[in-house]
Amino acid sequence: MKEIWNAARERLKGFCRVCSVCDGRACAGEVPGMGGLGSGASFKNNLAALASFRLRMRVIHEITEPDISTDVLGLKLSMPVMAAPIGGTSYNMGENSISERRYIASVIQGCLAAGTRACTGDGPLDEIFTEALFAIKEASGAAIPFIKPWEGREAFDKIQAALDAGCTIIGMDIDAIGLVTLRKMGRPVSPKNIEQLAAIAEYVHSHHARLIAKGIMTREDAALACDAGVDGIVVSNHGGRVLDHTPGTAEVLSEIAEAVKGKVAVLVDGGVRSGVDVLKMRALGADAVLIGRPCSLAVVGDPENGLEKYLNAIRQQLMAAMILTGMPDLQSVGKHILQP
Numbered sequence: 001m002k003e004i005w006n007a008a009r010e011r012l013k014g015f016c017r018v019c020s021v022c023d024g025r026a027c028a029g030e031v032p033g034m035g036g037l038g039s040g041a042s043f044k045n046n047l048a049a050l051a052s053f054r055l056r057m058r059v060i061h062e063i064t065e066p067d068i069s070t071d072v073l074g075l076k077l078s079m080p081v082m083a084a085p086i087g088g089t090s091y092n093m094g095e096n097s098i099s100e101r102r103y104i105a106s107v108i109q110g111c112l113a114a115g116t117r118a119c120t121g122d123g124p125l126d127e128i129f130t131e132a133l134f135a136i137k138e139a140s141g142a143a144i145p146f147i148k149p150w151e152g153r154e155a156f157d158k159i160q161a162a163l164d165a166g167c168t169i170i171g172m173d174i175d176a177i178g179l180v181t182l183r184k185m186g187r188p189v190s191p192k193n194i195e196q197l198a199a200i201a202e203y204v205h206s207h208h209a210r211l212i213a214k215g216i217m218t219r220e221d222a223a224l225a226c227d228a229g230v231d232g233i234v235v236s237n238h239g240g241r242v243l244d245h246t247p248g249t250a251e252v253l254s255e256i257a258e259a260v261k262g263k264v265a266v267l268v269d270g271g272v273r274s275g276v277d278v279l280k281m282r283a284l285g286a287d288a289v290l291i292g293r294p295c296s297l298a299v300v301g302d303p304e305n306g307l308e309k310y311l312n313a314i315r316q317q318l319m320a321a322m323i324l325t326g327m328p329d330l331q332s333v334g335k336h337i338l339q340p
């Protein structure tokens with residue numbers, strides 16, 4: 001991966017330093033850009049929260065090939081890891097980085113090559129969503145588009161376009177109401193109350209698709225999202241880009257997962273940087289995790305093969321961590337593997 005990170009560093013000059021650990025320290029306040037909002041605390045808290053959990057080692061057993069495949073929201077995945085939605089290469093990664101079209105196509109193909117799925121983003125420039133849909137259509141609908149909580153008809157029009165592109169799962173990052181980029185570019189988004197969220201879920205369901213609400217950070221919102229009829233949630237603080245000083249997602253995951261257990265699929269993102277982190281999130285109650293910035297950097301560093309290589313490295317690390325904690329499969333993973 002070293003060559004890939006070096007190439008990414010070159011192409012992202014002025015936008016991302018491609019640090020040895022992507023932890024939000026060097027890029028605090030860089031939004032637009034790749035950083036976290038304000039002090040960068042929410043981004044940094046994501047890594048700190050994950051680091052605060054420790055694993056109980058178990059080495060006397062017979063497990064050599066743990067089963068890390070999983071089924072989430074009707075998708076069969078080779079591992080519980082997907083690429084998080086990231087949009088806006090021109091203003092977040094710089095004009096010299098990669099075009100929106102190439103970026104999205106590479107993320108989708110890289111994930112499919114690794115046996116998993118990509119999520120795609122949305123934003124103030126029309127091309128972010130239109131290019132995503134173009135690439136999703138090319139991949140026969142095999143990606144999950146996340147649509148912003150636009151006001152009025154726009155959200156429904158975009159959902160319809162995603163359904164027409166063959167998507168069977170649609171996401172909405174309802175926390176994007178905090179994005180300074182959207183405000184700066186004069187594109188209105190607004191909070192969704194439970195009736196509005198329920199109307200969106202109903203619309204998606206009437207087309208035999210499923211809805212994921214992204215940006216859930218409390219058990220109260222998780223319960224409301226469930227009541228609104230969503231099929232999945234993403235426990236996320238948007239990589240620390242919407243509100244300064246939130247906890248890390250790993251800190252709130254377990255109480256949220258317990259509150260909605262068995263009712264909706266629980267996904268999580270924020271600061272996942274290794275297979276060990278994936279295992280910790282799983283132990284805290286996630287069905288699957290999304291990885292954001294490192295997937296983008298792998299794509300920018302090598303649009304052809306970077307992401308597949310990166311995801312395969314995560315796979316190897318997850319397998320090793322499962323063996324070292326004595327886990328034969330993902331169903332066996334629970335809080336008991338964490339040091340109390």
Ligand SMILES: Cc1cc2nc3c(=O)[nH]c(=O)nc-3n(C[C@H](O)[C@H](O)[C@H](O)COP(=O)(O)O)c2cc1C
Nearest residue numbers: 084085086087092121122173238239270271292293
């Ligand atoms: C440059 C950038 C653009 C992003 N664009 C979107 C987007 O369009 N939609 C969305 O739901 N989340 C977006 N996110 C948030 C990610 O999906 C994800 O929640 C976050 O990056 C996870 O944290 P991580 O990068 O530490 O893994 C973006 C994040 C970054 C860094």
